[in-house]
Amino acid sequence: MKFFKLLVLIALNAGIFYGLNTKFGSIPPLGKFLAPSQGVWQNESSETAEATLWLPGLSAPVTVQYDENLIPHVFAENKNDLYRAQGYITAQHRLWQMEFQTMASAGRLSEIFGEAALNYDRGQRRKGMVFGAEKALETMAEDTEIMEYLQAYSEGINAYISELNQADLPVEYKMLDYAPEPWTIKKTALLLMYMTDMLAGGDSDFEYTNALSLFGKERFNFLFPDYFDKIDPVIPKERDWSEWQVSIPDTPADSLALDQLAETMEKPHPDNGSNNWAVGPEKSYSGNPILANDPHLGLNLPSIWYVMQLATPEQNTFGATLPGALGIVIGFNDNIAWGVTNATRDVKDWYKITFKDDSKQEYLYDNTWKPTTLKVEEIRVRDGETYLDSVYYTHHGPVTYDETFISKRGGEGYAMKWTGHLGGNNQRTLLELNAAKDYEEYKAALTHFLAPAQNFVFASDQGDIALWIQGKFPNKWEGQGKFVMDGSNPEHEWQGFIPQEHNAHIKNPERGFVSSANQHPVDENYPYYVFNDGYDTYRSRVINEFFRNKEKVSIEDFQALHNNNYNLMAAELLPVMLDSMDTSTLTPEEMAIFENVKNWDFYNDIDDAGPSVFETWFDTLKPMLWDEFSNKDLALDRPFNFQTVRMLTEHPDDPFIDIEATPEKEDANDLFLASFKKAAAQIQEWSKEHGEYHWGPYKATYVGHLLQDLPAFSRFNLPIGGNSGIVNATSEDHGPSWRMIVELSDPPKAMGIYPGGQSGNPGSKHYDDFIDRWAAGEYLELEFVPYGEELTSKVSTQVLKNEE
Numbered sequence: 001m002k003f004f005k006l007l008v009l010i011a012l013n014a015g016i017f018y019g020l021n022t023k024f025g026s027i028p029p030l031g032k033f034l035a036p037s038q039g040v041w042q043n044e045s046s047e048t049a050e051a052t053l054w055l056p057g058l059s060a061p062v063t064v065q066y067d068e069n070l071i072p073h074v075f076a077e078n079k080n081d082l083y084r085a086q087g088y089i090t091a092q093h094r095l096w097q098m099e100f101q102t103m104a105s106a107g108r109l110s111e112i113f114g115e116a117a118l119n120y121d122r123g124q125r126r127k128g129m130v131f132g133a134e135k136a137l138e139t140m141a142e143d144t145e146i147m148e149y150l151q152a153y154s155e156g157i158n159a160y161i162s163e164l165n166q167a168d169l170p171v172e173y174k175m176l177d178y179a180p181e182p183w184t185i186k187k188t189a190l191l192l193m194y195m196t197d198m199l200a201g202g203d204s205d206f207e208y209t210n211a212l213s214l215f216g217k218e219r220f221n222f223l224f225p226d227y228f229d230k231i232d233p234v235i236p237k238e239r240d241w242s243e244w245q246v247s248i249p250d251t252p253a254d255s256l257a258l259d260q261l262a263e264t265m266e267k268p269h270p271d272n273g274s275n276n277w278a279v280g281p282e283k284s285y286s287g288n289p290i291l292a293n294d295p296h297l298g299l300n301l302p303s304i305w306y307v308m309q310l311a312t313p314e315q316n317t318f319g320a321t322l323p324g325a326l327g328i329v330i331g332f333n334d335n336i337a338w339g340v341t342n343a344t345r346d347v348k349d350w351y352k353i354t355f356k357d358d359s360k361q362e363y364l365y366d367n368t369w370k371p372t373t374l375k376v377e378e379i380r381v382r383d384g385e386t387y388l389d390s391v392y393y394t395h396h397g398p399v400t401y402d403e404t405f406i407s408k409r410g411g412e413g414y415a416m417k418w419t420g421h422l423g424g425n426n427q428r429t430l431l432e433l434n435a436a437k438d439y440e441e442y443k444a445a446l447t448h449f450l451a452p453a454q455n456f457v458f459a460s461d462q463g464d465i466a467l468w469i470q471g472k473f474p475n476k477w478e479g480q481g482k483f484v485m486d487g488s489n490p491e492h493e494w495q496g497f498i499p500q501e502h503n504a505h506i507k508n509p510e511r512g513f514v515s516s517a518n519q520h521p522v523d524e525n526y527p528y529y530v531f532n533d534g535y536d537t538y539r540s541r542v543i544n545e546f547f548r549n550k551e552k553v554s555i556e557d558f559q560a561l562h563n564n565n566y567n568l569m570a571a572e573l574l575p576v577m578l579d580s581m582d583t584s585t586l587t588p589e590e591m592a593i594f595e596n597v598k599n600w601d602f603y604n605d606i607d608d609a610g611p612s613v614f615e616t617w618f619d620t621l622k623p624m625l626w627d628e629f630s631n632k633d634l635a636l637d638r639p640f641n642f643q644t645v646r647m648l649t650e651h652p653d654d655p656f657i658d659i660e661a662t663p664e665k666e667d668a669n670d671l672f673l674a675s676f677k678k679a680a681a682q683i684q685e686w687s688k689e690h691g692e693y694h695w696g697p698y699k700a701t702y703v704g705h706l707l708q709d710l711p712a713f714s715r716f717n718l719p720i721g722g723n724s725g726i727v728n729a730t731s732e733d734h735g736p737s738w739r740m741i742v743e744l745s746d747p748p749k750a751m752g753i754y755p756g757g758q759s760g761n762p763g764s765k766h767y768d769d770f771i772d773r774w775a776a777g778e779y780l781e782l783e784f785v786p787y788g789e790e791l792t793s794k795v796s797t798q799v800l801k802n803e804e
Contacts (some may be wrong), residue, residue, distance in 0.1 A: 050796050054803040055088050055159050057152065062800040064089060067793040069780055070758035070766040073309040075788050082312055083149045083326050085800050087156025087183070090306060094323040094760040095160065096170040097302045099180055100706060102187040102324060105129050105194035107379065112176055114382040122389050123265045125377040126405055128398040128421055129197065133189035135423030140189070146428050150185045153326050157183035171762060172707065191324035192427065196420045198268050198297070199342045199452035204534075205350045206264055206414075207637040209483040214631070223639045223656075226531040227524055230642075232544045234343075234455055234469060234516040235504045237523045244502055246527040249477040252491035264406065264635050271296055271724050271734050273536065274341035275562075276457040277515035277543060278465040280508060285554040289459035289744045292558050293330055293339025294736040296729045299703040301714060301768060303756030305329075305738045310434070311787045317434040318750065318784050320738045326427055327434045330740060332750060332784075335437040336460045337742040341516045343453035343469050344533050347419040349480075349494075351396045351487030355411050360392045360402075364488040370395070396487055397421055415487055417494065419472050424450030439464045439507065446470045447500055455516035461744040467514040468505040469521045473498045476529045498528050513547040515540070517727075537642040538568040538725045555751075558741045563777040564727040570614050571602040573645045577617070580652075580669040581676065590680045604728075605721045606696030613693075615723060616682055621648075621675035627660050641725065648672075695721060701730055703755050703771060705762075713762045718755075720775040739779065747786070751779035 055062070060077040062085040067073065072089050076082035091098065103109060107124030109117035124130075140146050161180050173179055212220045274295040281287045297304055305320040310328060319331015330339050355372075356362040362369040373393040380386050392399045394415045402413035425448045432445030442458045446468055449456075453471035458464070474481070474494040485492040504522050506514060519540035521530060546561055547553065578598055586594060593613055600610025623630070625647065626638040639647070647654060652668035659666050666674075683693050690697060696719045705713040722728030722735070729735055740752040755774045759766040770780070783793055 050798075052799045052801060053088075055084065055156065055800040056803045057084055057155055057159075058800060058802040061802075063788075064798040064800065065791045065794045066796045066798070067783060067791050068795050069307075069769070069793075070764075071307050071309070071782075073311070073783075073785065073791060075311050077312065079149060079312055079314075080152045082310055084152040084156040086308065086310060086321075086326065087153035088160050088800065089156075089308075089798075090321075090323050091157040091160040091183075093758060094302055094306055095157075095180060096172040097706065097760050098157070098191070098324040099183075099187070100172070101194055102190040105133070105190040105197070107377075110379055110381045110384075110387070112178055112382060115384050118379065118381060118387060121379050122377075122387075122405060123400075125379070125389060126391055126398060126400045127197075127265070127416055128400075128418070129190070129193050131375075131393075131398065132196070132418070132420045132423070133186060133193045135421055136189045136192065136425070137186060137423075139423040139425045140185075140427060143425060143428060146425065146431070147185070149326055149431070150188055150427065153188070154183045154185055170760060175707075188324055188326070188427070191322060193420065195322065196426075196452045199272055199344075199454070200268060200348055200418070200420065203267060203346075203348045204637050205481065205484050206635050210634045210636055211629075212483060214628075214634070214636075223643060224532065225643075227520065228532065228537055228642055230541070231520045231523070231535070231537065232541045233523050234467065234519060234521045234540075235506050235523075235526075236509050236511060237525075238510070239504075239506055239522075241525060241527055244527060246502070247475075248528065249475060249480075249495040251477040251479060252489070254486070254489065254491075265400075269298060269734060270534070271729065271731065272342055273344070273518035273729070274339075275515075275517045275539060275543060275727060275729075275736075276339040276341045276455065276467075277513060277547070277561075278337075278457050278459040278467075279513045279547065279553050280459075280465045281463045283512035283547070283550070283553050284743075285552050286743065286745065288461070289337075289463060289465055290553065290555065290558060290741065291332075291337040291339060291457060291459040291465075291744070292562065292739075292741045293341070293457065294562055294739045295330070295340065295342075296735055297737040299701070299733050299735055299737065299755050301703055301705045301756055301762075302760035303737065303754050305754050305756070306758065307752065307754070307782075309784065313787055315435045316784075316787055318782055319740065320752070320754070325430070327430045329430060330738060331434075332742045332744075332748050333434065333436070334461075334747065335744075336433075336442060336458065337744060337748070337750075338433050338436075338442065338459075339457045339740065341455040341457075342518055343455050343471060343516075343521060344518055344535060345453035345469075345471060345473060345521070346476075346481045346531065346533055347451060347453055347471060347473065349417045349474075350484045351394075351415045351417060351492065352484055353394060353396075353399055353413040353415050353487045355413065358410055360390075360399075360413075363392075363394055365395070366488070366490050372399075394487065414484065419451040419474075422450055422472060424448065424472070426450070438462055439466060442466070443468070455518075455521075457514060457516065459742070459744055461746065461748075464508055465514050466505065466507040467516060469503055469516075471503070473503065473528075478529050479531075480529070482531055502528070511548065513553075515543050515547065517543055532640075534640050536725070537640070539727050539729065542566055542568050542727050555741060555743065555749075559777065559779065561727060562736070562739050562741075563722075565604040565721040567602045567604050567611065567614070567723070567726055569618075569641060569645060569725055570600075570611075573618070573649065574600075574602070574614060576649045577672050577676075580672050582669070582673060585673070586677075586680075589684060590677065593680045593683055594676070603721075604695055604723050604726055606719050607694050609693050609695070611695040611721075611723070612698040613679065613683065615699075617676055617679040620679045620682070621671060624659065624671055624675050625657060628656060699723065699732060701735070701775075702733055703768070704733060715768055715771050718771065718775045736774075739774070741779070748784060750782040750784060752782055753779045 062076040107121035276293040278291040309318040319328040354364040377389040396415040399413040429449040450472040458466040517540035518536040520535040596609040597613035604611040701718040702716040722730040738754040742750040
């Protein structure tokens with residue numbers, strides 16, 4: 001089977017695609033790729049045998065026990081040895097992925113793929129990805145302990161790289177005909193910056209500015225309100241903020257820089273989010289707090305996550321880590337468990353810059369000319385000339401857009417101000433969480449975390465549960481950051497930051513649980529300005545109602561909620577659509593489709609045709625409703641799904657309902673019928689080729705290799721329900737990337753699963769062996785053993801020793 005995959009790969013691999021679906025080049029010389037002594041055939045297996053391995057720099061031997069799932073349980077006598085071993089072990093299984101993601105972060109893909117990757121690389125450089133990583137390095141350099149661990153981690157990775165010859169290289173290096181370079185601490189900073197960018201929210205400034213210009217303030221505020229009244233916020237509405245002494249900046253009289261931009265860079269996936277929750281002792285079936293997390297990210301092979309146990313005599317931690325970063329990112333230890341969801345707060349703003357002349361050496365600020373800083377980006381291009389890109393920095397940040405990158409008038413540009421450029425020490429937060437023993441230590445660990453904005457959920461064996469919305473948040477005047485601002489006006493600056501102790505949080509609420517699902521963080525009584533940033537309006541309400549309606553909650557309840565397919569948006573919209581439909585003009589084929597959705601129970605289950613009809617119907621209806629936003633000359637965002645439902649159900653005769661391209665005046669009923677007919681035609685066309693349009697095969701969830709044109713290294717047509725906006729938020733290629741449940745018993749009991757496998761080698765049985773169990777809603781029992789004890793599920797042991 002493994003050789004068959006490789007043969008299929010060779011037959012089908014006409015091009016290489018990066019995960020952004022942008023074609024970047026062609027395959028390497030086949031002679032080198034297929035050479036028996038060093039080519040792809042050497043990558044047949046990545047099984048870890050019993051071995052003693054040499055790892056320079058260790059102060060004492062490190063024992064690594066592998067369980068049946070290839071999860072390493074690492075036992076070291078001190079943290080320096082632990083993180084050195086973590087780097088070495090992670091590189092054994094995920095080296096290509098680690099390096100590829102850091103090169104993508106740094107804007108260096110042209111070195112691999114040639115000129116076709118140039119615009120992507122320019123975009124990464126122009127939004128200051130390397131700049132942000134270097135700022136983080138400056139902060140971390142002041143933390144000698146963290147730097148010591150980062151150095152040990154890097155040396156562990158490099159020890160593994162130094163052992164490799166051509167035959168041992170991961171298959172992707174052979175396919176793309178290049179070799180790994182030494183790991184550096186900067187690469188870890190770039191990886192963390194990659195995640196910061198992926199989870200950056202609140203970046204619709206240009207689109208909102210354009211919409212305001214087109215529709216006017218009154219209509220804009222109707223379409224994009226700051227707050228939806230049905231919101232069930234992260235921090236319960238009963239939370240009292242009145243004891244805080246708060247100062248909010250005044251809104252300046254001239255608060256906008258109205259201008260229009262036709263296009264912007266590709267943004268992070270709109271569904272990059274997550275669920276997390278925890279119940280306290282009074283709601284737990286056992287009296288022990290229970291915590292769960294499932295971050296929603298792209299479904300890729302190799303997986304974004306790698307699972308490990310990392311133990312010393314002083315601390316013992318288990319969970320999911322990011323290959324390239326130290327410690328555990330989401331996990332638990334003997335005393336606490338923690339998880340994260342995307343808070344999607346607005347921490348990225350745009351300023352219109354007026355240059356003095358075409359040299360761009362000066363820009364207007366506070367009625368004077370202020371000097372720019374020029375950074376010449378040298379982008380090496382495979383089989384081509386090095387490209388030099390001039391990026392000008394203002395005190396706001398890098399001028400991302402000018403006439404050389406996305407069309408703009410000469411003498412103008414747009415600078416990005418982003419908390420990702422402030423230089424945090426997120427690595428310190430992660431390592432302190434790994435060792436934390438109680439609420440106070442969890443709370444202290446968060447203070448180092450600047451960006452991306454995250455909802456950190458917490459539970460402890462002392463019976464505490466909590467949730468902090470953590471990040472460094474600008475203290476904004478009302479409306480600030482929703483539109484492009486005037487870069488020459490000092491009043492448009494960030495006037496300061498919300499104090500750490502005023503970041504919204506809750507500990508041990510009366511309701512007995514905490515939760516977040518990327519919804520609005522607070523209600524309107526929170527004293528600081530937070531506008532509607534496309535927050536979830538459905539998953540969060542399903543989760544909170546689930547817990548409100550249960551007196552006691554079990555592990556099985558947590559599992560059921562992770563895999564819950566209830567479609568609340570359909571439950572609130574579909575009855576209106578059905579009641580308003582004039583079915584007299586439907587053909588028999590259309591009527592059969594209509595009956596399928598009419599009899600549906602609002603669960604997006606794999607064997608039901610109802611969700612296929614509804615999802616196609618809504619996807620057809622939404623652009624029909626918001627046809628005013630189809631202006632190809634402007635960057636525009638349609639209103640959020642919640643506002644779409646509200647418009648159709650509460651304002652069926654609003655002028656926006658009318659289709660601009662027709663002479664008739666349509667209302668919501670007309671749109672329901674017209675969009676249903678289009679959706680029915682699409683379903684019938686699909687059925688001709690594929691048969692029954694049950695939701696599982698119709699949605700066709702897949703987990704694709706990071707290089708997208710590699711079907712032999714991907715998994716397709718996975719039988720899993722759900723969709724975007726559902727607790728089981730699994731769409732076509734996006735969804736729960738790591739499901740974890742932890743009960744804080746003594747010792748903790750935990751389970752987890754992710755859609756992939758521990759090995760990054762497509763030739764290994766552990767490359768994708770979790771996927772089918774993940775799709776079925778199953779979990780791995782995570783064997784958490786005390787320091788130095790033997791696993792019951794052990795299949796092999798590696799002993800790492802200092803080279804003598």
